[in-house]
Amino acid sequence: LSGLATAILGGIWGGVNFIFLIIGGTMIIKLITNNVGKREFYSYALWWFTTFVLLNRFYHSYYSFSDIFVSFTSQITFIALISCLIYLLINDFNVFNIKNKLKLDKYPLGIIIVALLVIFGVVFFPFYFSFFIYKGGLSFFISFFYNEVVQMLSFFIKPFSQDKWATSVIESQPVYLIDWTDSFGTIFFLFLLIAAIVFFYQIFKDLRKRKFIFTFLYSLLLFAFFLSRLSKNSILNGQSRFSMLLFFGSIFVFLVLFTGYFLYGFYRDKKAFKEVKEASSKEDGEYNKKLEEDKQLYKTFTEIPFDSLFLLIWFFAVAFATRDAIRLTFIFAPVAIIFVSFLLIRLFDIYLKSEDKLVRFFSSLTVILLVFAPFVEGSLVDNVQDGIKEAKRATSMFNNQWQLAMKFVRENTPKESVFAHWWDYGYWVQTFGERATLSDGGNARGAINHFIGRHLLTGRNRTEALELLKTHNATHLLIVSDEIGKYTAFSSIGADENYDRYSYIPTFFSNSEEIQEGRDENGEETLSYLYRGNFVLDEDFSYKGKLFPDGASLVGGAIIKLKNNKEGTANFAQPTAIMFNNGERTDVPLNCVFINEQEILLNGENGYEGCLRIFPLVNDKGEVNPLGAALFLSPNTRQTLFAQLYLFDKDGKTDKDWEGFEKIYDDTQQGYSLAYYVRYGRLLGPI
Numbered sequence: 001l002s003g004l005a006t007a008i009l010g011g012i013w014g015g016v017n018f019i020f021l022i023i024g025g026t027m028i029i030k031l032i033t034n035n036v037g038k039r040e041f042y043s044y045a046l047w048w049f050t051t052f053v054l055l056n057r058f059y060h061s062y063y064s065f066s067d068i069f070v071s072f073t074s075q076i077t078f079i080a081l082i083s084c085l086i087y088l089l090i091n092d093f094n095v096f097n098i099k100n101k102l103k104l105d106k107y108p109l110g111i112i113i114v115a116l117l118v119i120f121g122v123v124f125f126p127f128y129f130s131f132f133i134y135k136g137g138l139s140f141f142i143s144f145f146y147n148e149v150v151q152m153l154s155f156f157i158k159p160f161s162q163d164k165w166a167t168s169v170i171e172s173q174p175v176y177l178i179d180w181t182d183s184f185g186t187i188f189f190l191f192l193l194i195a196a197i198v199f200f201y202q203i204f205k206d207l208r209k210r211k212f213i214f215t216f217l218y219s220l221l222l223f224a225f226f227l228s229r230l231s232k233n234s235i236l237n238g239q240s241r242f243s244m245l246l247f248f249g250s251i252f253v254f255l256v257l258f259t260g261y262f263l264y265g266f267y268r269d270k271k272a273f274k275e276v277k278e279a280s281s282k283e284d285g286e287y288n289k290k291l292e293e294d295k296q297l298y299k300t301f302t303e304i305p306f307d308s309l310f311l312l313i314w315f316f317a318v319a320f321a322t323r324d325a326i327r328l329t330f331i332f333a334p335v336a337i338i339f340v341s342f343l344l345i346r347l348f349d350i351y352l353k354s355e356d357k358l359v360r361f362f363s364s365l366t367v368i369l370l371v372f373a374p375f376v377e378g379s380l381v382d383n384v385q386d387g388i389k390e391a392k393r394a395t396s397m398f399n400n401q402w403q404l405a406m407k408f409v410r411e412n413t414p415k416e417s418v419f420a421h422w423w424d425y426g427y428w429v430q431t432f433g434e435r436a437t438l439s440d441g442g443n444a445r446g447a448i449n450h451f452i453g454r455h456l457l458t459g460r461n462r463t464e465a466l467e468l469l470k471t472h473n474a475t476h477l478l479i480v481s482d483e484i485g486k487y488t489a490f491s492s493i494g495a496d497e498n499y500d501r502y503s504y505i506p507t508f509f510s511n512s513e514e515i516q517e518g519r520d521e522n523g524e525e526t527l528s529y530l531y532r533g534n535f536v537l538d539e540d541f542s543y544k545g546k547l548f549p550d551g552a553s554l555v556g557g558a559i560i561k562l563k564n565n566k567e568g569t570a571n572f573a574q575p576t577a578i579m580f581n582n583g584e585r586t587d588v589p590l591n592c593v594f595i596n597e598q599e600i601l602l603n604g605e606n607g608y609e610g611c612l613r614i615f616p617l618v619n620d621k622g623e624v625n626p627l628g629a630a631l632f633l634s635p636n637t638r639q640t641l642f643a644q645l646y647l648f649d650k651d652g653k654t655d656k657d658w659e660g661f662e663k664i665y666d667d668t669q670q671g672y673s674l675a676y677y678v679r680y681g682r683l684l685g686p687i
Contacts, residue, residue, distance in 0.1 A: 003050025010055050010063065015331065017073040018317060023047070024077035025313045026306065031083050031110040033262060033301045038092060040306065041084045048081050062444075079121065083113045108266050111259075174238055175326045177230050183329050184336060185382065191370060192336050193222060195343035196315060202346075203308050207300055208293060210261075217254055224250035225316075229323060238323075265298030311338065344370060398428060401672055405687045408665050409433035413476060420456060420469055421478035422490055423449055429478065438472050448472075453494025457483065458501040459641040462652075466660045477661070479646045481674065481685030484631065487642070503637045507676060507683060508533030508558060508630045509617065526563040526573065531612065533557065535632045543579075543588050543606055553581040555632060558590060558612050572600055577608045592638065595627075599648050609635040613647050616675040629676040629683075647674075 010016035027044055030036050052074070055063035068074045089095045091109055099105065181189050200218045204211040228247035229238035236243050268291060314335050322328040347363040354360050372381055409419075410433060418436045419429050426440020439448045455468040456477070469477070483490070488504040495501040508531035516528040535555040541548045561573035575590040589604020592611030599611075610633050617628025637643055644650050645661060652659040667686050668674075674685035 003047045006051040007054035011059050020073040020077045021317050022314050024080040026310045027080035029309055031087055032114055034110045035302045036084050036087055041088055079117050083117050086113050175323050177226055192340055195339040199342055204300055221250050221254045262301050265294055268294035269298040406432040409435055417475045418473050419476045419478050420474040438474055449493050453490035457490050457642045458494050460639055462658050462660050465641050480687050503538040503634055505631050506533050506535050508632050510628055524563045526561050529560045531558045531630050538634050538636050548579055548581050556580050574602055574604050594648055611638045618675050618677045620679045
């Protein structure tokens with residue numbers, strides 16, 4: 001049943017890798033400590049074969065056996081399976097009398113088997129894939145081997161931030177200590193750390209003095225783990241050398257010391273007690289006492305319960321993953337609750353068993369505060385209250401605007417239609433629009449995100465976009481206002497290795513109190529609107545011999561001048577982009593403004609070919625300023641399909657450059673025109 005459940009999970013969620021890592025890791029640690037029996041191996045083997053045979057049978061495109069042997073997490077499960085099998089064949093069944101012939105009782109068999117298999121795997125798999133799969137030579141093998149090692153090291157440094165997709169998703173941003181406390185509550189998180197320490201102490205509680213040494217080492221590891229990523233702007237930011245040294249150094253020291261203690265216990269366990277004679281009774285007695293402690297040390301290692309080891313590895317596996325991707329905080333919650341619940345039960349046990357009134361008082365008080373006190377951040381009541389508040393504020397993301405749009409899709413597009421769009425909306429189109437899509441949140445076709453980002457949304461011409469749509473049999477293109485905020489994501493994913501398409505679209509704001517009245521050279525009245533914002537140049541720009549390098553120069557604002565002509569209508573004077581480089585301001589002609597649904601092109605000499613897309617701002621009172629906000633588009637962004645078709649409202653009927661695209665739905669007239677809403681702190685627009 002566990003194998004079946006794991007296989008089902010693997011079919012719907014990539015988080016199954018955590019299951020592989022935790023279960024496989026638990027078995028490897030048990031093997032290293034010579035703590036694997038026949039029953040545990042048979043259960044594990046049954047789980048392994050059930051899981052991977054079912055995954056291979058029903059999800060072969062993702063879980064072929066070659067993928068299973070290459071994937072880091074599934075490799076761990078396979079190493080655990082083979083290692084445990086070899087261990088039992090030698091240690092329990094003594095196949096070919098190997099155990100006696102090689103006198104393996106003298107050596108830590110579990111460690112030797114795991115070490116040899118890891119070394120074999122690190123060398124064999126690159127060799128196999130280099131020479132037999134990719135048909136490469138020695139140089140290819142060396143390169144492949146090097147890349148695999150680098151990738152493995154990168155996994156431990158940034159497990160969820162190794163590609164442009166991960167770094168472009170805000171939910172995959174790193175977690176700092178303040179994020180842990182914000183997510184779980186400061187007091188709850190503090191009790192979580194205490195619970196983890198107490199839990200570890202319980203495992204080694206029979207070791208007299210060594211239990212305090214072990215618990216102290218574990219506490220140092222725990223605090224170093226979380227403090228190594230204290231805050232983004234501190235030296236402990238998770239990326240500095242000191243942070244990395246603290247993080248990996250603490251893990252290394254902990255593993256080395258515990259391995260050393262285990263090996264010491266292993267070899268001491270082979271020693272025999274001395275016969276105590278009257279002449280040397282004191283010396284031999286001390287020796288036997290020390291040896292008894294050492295034998296107990298080894299016995300404790302070999303008798304660590306599976307569930308205790310499982311919980312420890314579960315705790316660190318998800319904490320390690322969550323440390324690099326804030327969206328994974330939710331998978332840390334179950335193990336956090338288990339540990340804190342364990343602490344509460346232990347405190348309640350102390351209350352029941354202790355005869356000391358002071359101890360009983362504080363243990364009961366702690367339990368009451370953590371469970372019932374509404375003023376304690378992270379308590380049960382506090383979490384319930386927060387949950388109720390969130391539930392009351394929560395609204396469906398699939399709002400009325402989307403419902404109307406999907407109703408139109410169902411009723412006005414052929415059932416065999418295929419929609420292209422950024423992947424976020426795939427499930428909605430599939431479920432509520434009842435139409436097929438090129439991509440969705442499952443990201444089963446990883447490359448399609450790059451193609452849509454590059455050739456469609458940031459595509460430079462209709463041919464590039466139509467070729468992509470034709471190749472993938474897409475019939476419709478869906479664009480929404482959320483793409484403005486997500487431009488960074490899809491322009492990054494759609495970029496090449498030099499990030500040629502990468503950019504972003506900032507919002508600039510105009511303050512009505514800064515509007516200046518004046519007159520131009522002909523004496524006509526003018527109104528100057530200053531739009532403030534920040535845009536770091538995404539490519540080099542030169543103006544009158546002065547270089548504004550990308551990444552080091554920025555546009556800090558834009559000035560739009562309106563003037564009344566003799567007919568009483570408003571015309572534009574040459575707009576200005578306010579650029580800064582090395583603290584020096586330069587006013588540069590801006591050669592494009594989009595206002596009142598019209599793109600106005602100007603010819604300022606050597607001007608900046610970006611564009612200011614002006615739209616209304618709605619304040620928190622519902623008052624509308626029709627010129628209150630603007631999007632600043634770089635030349636790189638302005639020429640994209642997204643800007644031309646969505647922000648500038650073009651299609652094949654209004655612009656021959658975009659023949660092949662025809663707008664069939666636009667809910668602007670239903671009250672969803674592009675505008676910035678102060679109340680929501682965001683920009684909303686049409687589908």
